[in-house]
Each structure stands twice: as C-alpha cells, then as structure tokens.
Amino acid sequence: MKSSSTASPLRIAFISSCDGDWGGSEELWAGTALALAQAGHHVQGFKTNVTSHPRLQALRAAGCPVTELAPAVPVRYRIANRLLPVSRQFTSQKMGFDLLRQHLRAFRPDVVLVSQGSNYDGCAFANLCRQEGLAYALLSQKAPHSTAPHAHERTVAQQVFQAARRAFFVSRHNLELTQLQLGVALPAAEVVWNPYNVAFQGELPWPAATDGALRLACVARLFLSDKGQDILLQVLAQDKWRQRKLHLTLYGAGPDEEIIRGMISFLGLENTVCLGGHVADVAQVWSTHHALILPSRYEGLPLALVEAMLSGRPTIASDAGGIIELLVDNETGFVASGITFLALDEALERSWAKRASWAQMGAEAARQARAVVPADTLELLAHKLLQIVHEERAAAGPGVA
Template sequence: MRVAFVSLMYDAPWGGSEVLWTHTAARALAEGHEVMASFYAWPEMAAPLQALAAAGAQILLRTRYQPSLRHRAVNWLARLPWGGELPEIRALTRFKPDVVLINQAGWMDLFFHQQLLDWLRRVPFILACHNYQDPVRQRDFSRALLTDMYSRAKEVLMISDNQLRTLQRQLVDPIANARVIQNPLNLPATYPVPRNVQTNGGLQLAVVASFDVDRKGQDVLLQALTAPEWASRRFQLNFYGQGPDQAYLEKLIQFYRLTDRVRLRGHVADTAAIWRENDLLIIPSRIESGPMVLQEAMLCGRPVVAADVGMVRDWLDDDETGFIADTASAISLNRALSRAWARRADWPAIGTLAAERVRQRIEIEPVGELLRRLVGYATDSATSGRRERRPQG
C-alpha cells in the first residue's frame, strides 16, 4: 500500500501537531508500506522528519511563501509549463497514493490549499485537526465551504471534545464523520517519576511549551505572578521550550522583576529529567486543543494548574487531580494557582491520584489504530473500484 502524509504546519519546523502523523508514517514504513511525506522546507529538518527519510520515506519539501516580487515571479514562471500546477500536486500524482492523511496544525489549513483540496477528490483521505479558535465568526459562504471540505474526508480527527463541540457550533454542522483521538505521548521508560529531594529554592513549577505566547500564554502567567501575594511565596518557575518569543519573554521577566524567580531552561526531550526536578505543571495557554504535556505530567505523578482550553477539562478534575482556571487571564490564573498553593502539602497525593485516573483512560495504541484505519479506507476504495470496473453481463 502507498500512503501519503501531507503536513500543512507552516509556522515552525516541528510541533506537537506533527507527532501523530510522523509516528504513523514510521509504523507504516516498518510494516512494509510505501510512504511519501510532504512538509515545508526549513533551514534544518526536524530530527523525526530526518528519521523518516532515513527509514525510506519519499520526502517532498515544499517552499514556504515569501512576499518578495522576485520569489513570486520565479515560482509563477516555474509552474507555467504545467499550467500553473504546483510541484507537490505533480509529485502526489506520480506517487499514486492509495490513501492520504492531511495533517493540519489548525483546523482549516486545507481551506487555503485549493489545488490540494481539488486533487483529493481522487483518493480517500483522513483530515486531522490539531487546534481551534474561539470566538471565530464565519460568513455563510466560508461556513458552507468548510462544511463541504470536512464532509469529503473519510474521517475528521479531533483532539478534544471541546474542540469538536466548538467547531460544530461555528459551522452549525454535526461533523458526523468526526472522531476524537489521542496523540502518542513522550513518556519515560517508567512512571510515575519520583521527585528529587527539594532544594532551598522552594517549590519548582514548570511550563513545558513552545515560546509562542499568543498560543501558550507564558506572558500572562508572568503577569499573574506579579500579584502581591506571590512576593512571599518561595517558588521557582521553569520555562522549558524554545521558539520565536524567547527574547520577548526574557525582556518581560526583567520588566516584571522576576529574574530571580523564573528560568528559561531550553528544550529538554527527557521528560523524566523534567519531572524529577519539578513539583507542578502549569498550562496557561490561550489557544490549545490537546496539550500532550497535560497527560504526560499527570502520568508522571504531578498535579496540574491549567487554563480551561481544549482537552483540559476532559482529563483534569478540578480540586482533585489539579486546578482549572476559567480563562487564560492573569486574574483567573492567579486564583487557580493560589488554590493550588494553599494545598501544596497535598501535591504528592494529588499527583498520585492524577496518575491513577489517566492510566485508566489512556489509549495504548493510537498510532496502530490510525494506521489500521488508513489501510482500511485504502482497501475499501480498491474493492469499490474493482466492483465499478466489473463488466456488466
């Protein structure tokens, strides 16, 4: 079987939205399927994408848009011999996939790729949605186009019930082919993870997210920690990650006079190393569908303070396994953090309960399940095609 994976993530070379499809592509290769992986070119290819290439995937790099007149003219001239058809469309046609997975970092990325959307009429495809925005006011014509786009997919994958309900409301459509899935997690070999002996620096609080404040909300968390009550509380806040807003966060930490309280720790792939050194996870996100770090931290035995976004309320029980802020505002986050602080002696017990509850619900094989469904849709399509070609007597 030939499977094509097309990632439409545009803003970064790697992110949480890429984990499921890359794991599934790697499993497909291991099981003997032919794989094409298409994604945007960056100066340095992310390590998981390099691993796909090394394992035998056909890699199709797409050029990111540049607004310069020269860049647009060169691209236009290059497409002229093929009537304006994009190189990725020609490559997909040559590859002849039996099934396609379109991976969106958001929820309407494919809407802006008209040639790809038109080409997908010829092959079964699954459409993955990894985020949403609310509020969003859709006009009637765009609502109709998006509903049609979703209806063409064999399945529309969502990351949380909240995401699905929000998009159903915005589109005024049940999205009958939607299915809520789980992402594969980055977990240590053994978990829960015991906490190292605490130092004199006080309780250690962690935010594990890319430095993208519009979505991840580190800026509003810093503002929350300027409330007077935090001046006497002994804590250290650790930001794990990297991203375009690092310089801004460094300036904001200085602006709020939190340099002795907040550290930027960079990207740390070893989750056990993070949770050996931290007592609590904070998710201050403004926009989020399925923060995988929520489940990871809970399985590692840590309580969580999180803004009410995406799947947070699906997995976190307020005042039992963590503390939920109504919104990603300084006031709401401060209230939730203060509730957590008042129960800091209970954090180990809360973390233990969090790990127990997540273990009862976690999906063991999301990658294998997705690959089975892709194979199933390809098989159904091939069988249907044979029936249609059967001579009539």
C-alpha cells in the same frame, strides 16, 4: 506495528500544513508515517518548511521522502513577476500546490492524511485531494474560537470536512467547536490521541524540595498568543508570589523567546523564573519539578498535560481546548475558570493552599491518565488509516487493488 488487514503494501501520503520549524502538533503524523513505512508500506510526506529535524531525518532514513511545499521562488520567476499582474505572479504558495498536485498524481496514494496545526489551515491541501478524487482524512490539532472561516472559505471548509473519510481531532472540544463554526454535523469525526514522550507506566518519585521551594514547570512552545506565558508572568509578579518559595521554569522554544526574556527582566522575576529551553527527555523535567502550569489561551489537548499526569504530577491550567477532558479540578489539579489574570491567580492560590496534597494528587493523576490514554497512539492512528483503505476497496467491489 501489527500486521494489517491489507495483504500488500499500500501507498500512503501525509501532508502537514504546519509552517513552523517543528512543534508538538507534528508528532502524531510523523510518528504514524514512520510506523507505516517501517511496516513496509510506501509512504511519502509533504510539509511546509522542511528542515533537518530529527523526525524528518528518521522518515527519510526509513525510505519516506519529505517534499517542501513552500519552495523558494527562483530568480527568473521573481524577475518575470515584475511584468505580470498579481493574479498570474509566481509565488511560493502556488508553486507548492503545483508541486503537490504533480506528486499526488504520480504517487496515487490509497489514502492521504492532512495534518493541520489548527482546524482550517490545511483545508486548501485537503481540497486539492478532494478535487483529485483521493480518499483523505483530516487531522486537526487545535480549534481557536477566533478563526471561524468566512464566506467562500467557509463553503470550501464545509465541503472539505464533509468529504473527508475521517475528521480526526485531538479533543472533543475541538470537534464540537469545529462543527459549530461550520454549522454542519461531522459524522465521520472522532477523537485521537497525540503520542507522548514518557513511559506509560512512567510515574516518577516525588522530587525533594532541597531549598524548600516548590518548582513549577510550564512546558509549552514559547508562543504568547497561544500559550499565554505573559499572563503567568504577570500573576507571579505580584508581591504575594514573590514572597513565597515558588520557582517557575519555562521549558520550550519558539518565536517569542526574546520577548519572554524581556518580560522576565521588565517584571524583575529573574530570581523566580528561568527558561529551560527544549528538553528531549521529558522525564528529566518531572524528576525535579512538582507540578505543571499551563496558562494557555488556545489548546487541542496538550501533550505536556498527558506527560505530566503519566509522570505523577498535578497540573494548574486554564480551561482551554480539551484540557478539562483529562484534568479534573481539585482531584488531579486545578482548573482556572477563565483565560485571564484573575482566573489563573485564583487557581494558583487554590493550588498553593493544597500544596501538601500535590504528591497525592499527582498519583491520582497518573492513575486516571492510564485509565484513559491509549498505550500506543501511533499504532491506533495507523490502523485507522489502513481501515479507510479497506473500506474504500470494499465499496469499490472485488478485484480493486
């Protein structure tokens, strides 16, 4: 990271409300935290469901502690709960908030980034920062149409977003949908980019089709309610697709892996579809696959889309989240008009009819991606956070450190 406009090390906190083991939505905060720690700043992390994931291990190795925000309730408290009314019982959530409050008061960060898997799941953490008088920014990785807050939750969400020094979103779609759901303008909102795991100049040679089959890769968490793999499997179960030389690999891990395996077996797709698991080296995927397919129901702006395009591969995708902010229909891929069986089938049919042009479309995808996607997304977000501190100190006047 390049030197910042602040002369001395800053105190920066990162709070992740993502409750899974790990996911692509955590790469941006964790990578930015690591970059800032390696630049000499004092960084602390807080997360629900802390694991031994390599990203968290790297943070600890850089001197950045990561505190669990969903601690187990001790036995003595569970026993006490039997005698207490529900409102006074000890819960993991209450204990996590108390722990976070204690750490924030002791650390007194110059700025806090609250990273959300969606657009409201971290609002309670951000509200705590607001109540403590801390400068904070929100990062929203997704904005589903189905999760608009109601009543009191909506009021708190409005307050939290309007008090944030910045409200970061990973797509324009998510930003605009959140404003609509809240019914307020967010002048401090802006779009940032997630980090990607391929080279910026990473366009790969076109794979040989040794068996004559075109190979699709669906690179997504195995989580049906968001990623929609069930829709894709139903499309491929049609006789017309069974008769074509087309193979699908479902890459990724997630809670619905066994359900998806059962679907593949139930539909008799064992010769057409396989699971590839989690692959750390994404270039391996695109060295053997010809196109990305994303049947997503909900998205921010998929990391898999950016990586496929930079690797020189076209994409077939549903019109979810910010996908069409990067993917151009019939130029760099094929966009389904809706998130339905018929819409995905129609887009896949169009792609099949133009399969001779896939390599050319992939080359155009790489060119367009490099014209839009930043070369260093982590450094950009790090500097945005440092800029917040600079603005806070400028507003407070001289002599404030």
